[in-house]
Amino acid sequence: MTNERYLIVSYFLGGLVSLGLGVAAYRVLRAPFAAIADAVEVKFRSPLLKRMLAVSMTMAGVLGFLSLSYTQKGCINYQQVVKDRSYLVKVNQQQLQSTGNWIVYAVFGWCVVVVILLVVLRSKEPAGHDEA
Amino acid sequence: MSPHAIVFLASLVVVVLVLALVDRLLRPGLRGLLEEITGLPPATEFYLRAFTLVIALVGLAALIGSGHGDLKDGARFMEYVWAVAGGLQDVFQNLIIVLLVYVALITVLMASLRRKH
Numbered sequence: 317m318t319n320e321r322y323l324i325v326s327y328f329l330g331g332l333v334s335l336g337l338g339v340a341a342y343r344v345l346r347a348p349f350a351a352i353a354d355a356v357e358v359k360f361r362s363p364l365l366k367r368m369l370a371v372s373m374t375m376a377g378v379l380g381f382l383s384l385s386y387t388q389k390g391c392i393n394y395q396q397v398v399k400d401r402s403y404l405v406k407v408n409q410q411q412l413q414s415t416g417n418w419i420v421y422a423v424f425g426w427c428v429v430v431v432i433l434l435v436v437l438r439s440k441e442p443a444g445h446d447e448a
Numbered sequence: 449m450s451p452h453a454i455v456f457l458a459s460l461v462v463v464v465l466v467l468a469l470v471d472r473l474l475r476p477g478l479r480g481l482l483e484e485i486t487g488l489p490p491a492t493e494f495y496l497r498a499f500t501l502v503i504a505l506v507g508l509a510a511l512i513g514s515g516h517g518d519l520k521d522g523a524r525f526m527e528y529v530w531a532v533a534g535g536l537q538d539v540f541q542n543l544i545i546v547l548l549v550y551v552a553l554i555t556v557l558m559a560s561l562r563r564k565h
Contacts, residue, residue, distance in 0.1 A: 351490030416509025
């Protein structure tokens with residue numbers, strides 16, 4: 317396989333893997349998060365929070381993939397990129413690492429959102445409920 | 449099999465074992481604590497899943513991103529060991545940062561939801 321073909325295949329495969337990781341992370345968290353959101357949203361019945369979780373997790377995966385530049389923001393040209401196979405492999409590895417890191421940031425962000433939702437839920441409880 | 453592949457596979461086995469051990473050690477206590485402070489089973493499940501997801505992603509991402517040295521064919525045994533150790537350094541470094549962030553998060557959760565007796 318030539319370096320140019322490797323670049324094309326690995327780029328689109330890497331993009332799909334990153335997107336898949338984001339979707340997988342969303343599917344892992346979807347069920348418990350939906351139950352929490354439903355408990356909080358009894359008044360509004362809005363699916364906004366659940367949709368935001370889906371959008372943000374998949375976007376985090378794609379963002380991690382896109383945040384790496386093959387040309388190092390224009391410092392090297394296409395010919396130099398294609399010349400070195402080990403450089404292409406290294407960028408692929410960094411793309412996957414970046415994807416993992418961005419998904420972790422997103423998960424932590426949603427953990428904070430759940431803290432806020434739980435505080436809202438607790439404030440709705442009638443007084444004296446916890447003392448049993 | 450190339451030296452890089454050997455180092456990567458050896459590192460992968462060690463990382464999976466370490467992640468399983470961390471999860472096994474912390475999960476029961478974490479579950480008990482979360483059940484007590486949230487009082488909502490889905491919230492407990494969410495934080496437990498987030499915990500597993502975060503340590504798995506951070507560990508594997510650090511492993512993939514680490515360079516695994518520049519071993520040549522015919523490298524000696526200890527060179528392989530050093531290459532694996534170099535990769536594991538990144539994994540442990542990122543793992544400890546994530547664990548500290550998670551502990552901070554659980555502390556905020558406890559402070560926010562503390563029950564008045």
